[in-house]
Amino acid sequence: xxxxxxxxxxYAADHQGKMTVVAPFDALAxxxxxxxxxxxxxxxxxxxxxxxxxxxxxxxxxxDEDGQAVNPQMPIKADMPVKIPDEVSFVTRNMIVxxxxxxxxxxxxxxxxxxxxxxxxxxxxxxxxxxDPKQQQQQPA
Numbered sequence: 001x002x003x004x005x006x007x008x009x010x011y012a013a014d015h016q017g018k019m020t021v022v023a024p025f026d027a028l029a030x031x032x033x034x035x036x037x038x039x040x041x042x043x044x045x046x047x048x049x050x051x052x053x054x055x056x057x058x059x060x061x062x063x064d065e066d067g068q069a070v071n072p073q074m075p076i077k078a079d080m081p082v083k084i085p086d087e088v089s090f091v092t093r094n095m096i097v098x099x100x101x102x103x104x105x106x107x108x109x110x111x112x113x114x115x116x117x118x119x120x121x122x123x124x125x126x127x128x129x130x131x132d133p134k135q136q137q138q139q140p141a
Contacts, residue, residue, distance in 0.1 A: 001052050001082075004092070005045035006122040008112060012043035012096045019045055019094040027127040034105045035128070042097040042112060042124075048082050049090050056080040059115040060097060062126075065108050080116075104128045 010023035021043045028037060042060065061075040069075070076097065084091055104110070107130045114122040 001056075001116060001121070002047040003044060003114070003122050004047050005043060006114060006124060007043050008124055008126060009041050009043055010039075012041040014094040014096060017092070017094065019043060019096075026125060027129065028104070029129050029131045030104075031131060031133055033107065033130065034103050037099075037102045037104070039098070039100050040102065041099065042114075044095040044097075044114070045092060046095065047090055047092045048084060050084045050086070050088075052082045053084055054082060056082060056117050059113075061113045061115070062102065063111050063113060065110070070104065070110060071102065075115075 005019070005021070007021060007024040009021050009025065011020075012022070013020045024043075025040075028035070056079075058078045058080050059075040060078075062070045064070055107128055110126045110128060112124040112126060113120060114124075
């Protein structure tokens, strides 16, 4: 399986096999902790070939720098049966996972990990930083 697209973004949608991805990001800035990000999406586009036929399991986890789970509702586990017809060389599928209220208790580099059958396929880094509003005002435009 080939993950052609894997990104965190503000919004994603599938329109008859075409994926719209709006405002991909890899950093969040806040004035104080804990911070709760109201809503975001994980947008995935996966290409599968006949050799991928069979039953698979996908896990999605959000971990901190120490490898500890950030969200008690994760990992998200999904069964992924694949059956590609003999006459087809590949199939692509868009997958969108919506997250609401992700909470971060401290600054750091987090990772959104996508595992397939126990193997890490994609690790998306997410930097969460604390900003000082006074320093922002002093910076030239």
